[in-house]
Amino acid sequence: xxxNTTSALGLLAAMALGCAQxxxxxxxxxxxxxxxxPAGYGxxxxxxxxxxxxxxxxxxxxxxxxxxxxRLLAQDTYNSLHRLRESKAEEIERIATRQGxxxxxxxxxxxxxxxxxxxxxPEDLRVMSQNRMFRPLHIMPLSPTWSGRQLNQRExxxxxxxxxxxxxxxxxxxxxxxxxxxxxxxxxLRVVDRERAAVMSRAAAERRP
Numbered sequence: 320x321x322x323n324t325t326s327a328l329g330l331l332a333a334m335a336l337g338c339a340q341x342x343x344x345x346x347x348x349x350x351x352x353x354x355x356x357p358a359g360y361g362x363x364x365x366x367x368x369x370x371x372x373x374x375x376x377x378x379x380x381x382x383x384x385x386x387x388x389x390r391l392l393a394q395d396t397y398n399s400l401h402r403l404r405e406s407k408a409e410e411i412e413r414i415a416t417r418q419g420x421x422x423x424x425x426x427x428x429x430x431x432x433x434x435x436x437x438x439x440x441p442e443d444l445r446v447m448s449q450n451r452m453f454r455p456l457h458i459m460p461l462s463p464t465w466s467g468r469q470l471n472q473r474e475x476x477x478x479x480x481x482x483x484x485x486x487x488x489x490x491x492x493x494x495x496x497x498x499x500x501x502x503x504x505x506x507x508l509r510v511v512d513r514e515r516a517a518v519m520s521r522a523a524a525e526r527r528p
Contacts, residue, residue, distance in 0.1 A: 354387065358401075360518040360525075361391040365400075367510055368392065370503045372496050376437035377430045377470065379444065379496055384425035384479065385488045391514045400427065407459060407479055414457045414481055423456065424486040429477045432470030439468055440497075441478065447493040448486045457481040 368388055372379040382400070383389070389400045404425065415423050424446075430439045446453045457480075460466065464476040486492065492504045 356387065356390050356515050356518045357522045358390045358397060359394060360521040361393060361397060361514065362517075363392050363510070363514050365392060365396050368507055370494050370501050370507070372494065372499050372501050373433075374497055374499050376433055377439045378433060380429045380431070381444070381494055382427040383488055384427055388488065388511060391511060391518060403427070403461075403479070410459065411481065418456055418483075420484045422484050424482045424484060424488055426480045426482070427477065428480050429475055430470060432472050432474045435471050437470045437472070439470065439476070441465070441468070443496055444480065445495045446482055446486050447495065448490065451485060453482050453486050455480045455482055 365382060368382065368391070370381040372381070384400060384404050386401070386404070389397050389404075392400070411423065411425070415421070428441075428444060430441075441458055442455060444455060459479040459481070461477045461479065462475065464470060464474060465478055470476060489508075491502070491508070494501050494504070
């Protein structure tokens with residue numbers, strides 16, 4: 320897991336908040352409202368829905384930006400990631416239209432340097448879903464360190480990744496980088512299912528007279 324998650328999330332929150340204040344809008348790529356758990360009742364931490372990988376030079380943290388997942392996070396974390404997603408909505412919609420996709424899968428990806436001059440290859444982060452391998456269709460950098468593809472020790476680089484809508488986030492997926500892979504998402508799905516049920520229960524209890 321990336322050890323500098325808190326500072327990276329703070330940077331993203333500031334960037335996303337500025338964009339969101341400039342233009343509040345509802346994304347056309349989000350899931351149908353009726354299929355989503357209500358916002359504001361989640362308690363999960365970001366690391367509980369994150370997949371971590373480690374190569375010799377870098378650690379990688381992969382966080383789904385699927386609205387149905389991030390609504391299960393604690394309120395501050397949900398707000399930050401939701402604003403980030405909304406701030407990129409127009410760009411995402413353009414890419415989706417160009418690629419002929421209805422709803423691309425989005426991930427927040429952070430590379431963390433483990434040594435000086437640690438090289439990373441952004442396009443090598445692959446997702447296996449439904450017996451198909453997917454490479455990123457588009458990458459939207461969020462930090463200036465991204466373009467150099469090289470990090471010093473403890474330095475981070477963050478971006479939003481777009482994958483084909485064939486990636487099924489509600490089922491088992493495998494995330495790979497070079498020769499490293501993780502199947503942790505299967506464990507995360509069990510945590511997500513329990514929290515979704517708890518969120519629905521909390522929301523129902525609050526509505527009772």
